[in-house]
Amino acid sequence: MSFLDSIQSRYTAKAYDKSKQVPSELAEQLIEAIRLAPSSVNSQPWHFVIVESEEAKQRLATAIGEQFAFNQPKILNSSFTIIFCARQSISDEYLEHITELEEAAGRFPTAEAKAGVHGGRQFFTGLHRDAGDVPEWAARQLYLALGGAMYTAAALKLDSTPIEGLDMQSVDAEFGLAEKGMASQVLLSVGYHSDEDFNYGVAKSRLPADEVFTRL
Ligand SMILES: Cc1cc2nc3c(=O)[nH]c(=O)nc-3n(C[C@H](O)[C@H](O)[C@H](O)COP(=O)(O)O)c2cc1C
DSSP states (O other), rough: OOOOHHHHHOBBSSSSSSTTTOOOHHHHHHHHHHHTOOOOOGGOOOOOOOEEEHHHHHHHHHHHHHGGGHHHHHHHSSSSEEEEOOOOOOOOHHHHHHHHHHTTTTTOSSSSHHHHHHHHHHHHHHEEEEEEHHHHHHHHHHHHHHHHHHHHHHHHHOOEEOOSOOOOOHHHTTTTGGGEEOOOOOEEEOOBBTTOOOOOOOOOOOHHHHHHHHOO
């Protein structure tokens, strides 16, 4: 299957078969793909909570709130759900941590290269600190990880559901995310769809190419 084929066949699963669990080697490939997601200046301003035990699924399903009850069965019947969390502030120590990891990975041929990359990271982070929009900036990076995860799931022939229908403050409180300097933004349930999934096999609909692209 080509990459485009898997993008065309992916869809948002609406009901899961609880008896079909995702093999752990596929789950780990998906999780590793999320870790490898790109972000501006490699800031990686995120954390991911993998909700896989029955007890944690119940806690998450309750925490997303009655208003979003339609999403609860997806959490309860999928194999696992990932809580995508955005970092709410970026400290100098955190930026140094990233630079040290890059150095340990062997990315800097010289001390000047290290200083240049670190300076660039400080510059871009400073722009967002000054604008007061670090949480929004972090959330934008986080959605790259979400998109990558959705396409990776499709390539692995796994079904998935991106979920913005959640009470984020309630989820943050239930999982102690604020104490970690994080805030939940979106979920991704992953598993295999059930026969009751009304969305399976439904034709895809998108704006036509001439509406969404301008070729110059
Ligand atoms: C960020 C995001 C949040 C979404 N939130 C929900 C949700 O809470 N519940 C749900 O059933 N579908 C949700 N969806 C699914 C969208 O409705 C769906 O992606 C869109 O209609 C396109 O259809 P497709 O994914 O099947 O191609 C969400 C999708 C995205 C990308």
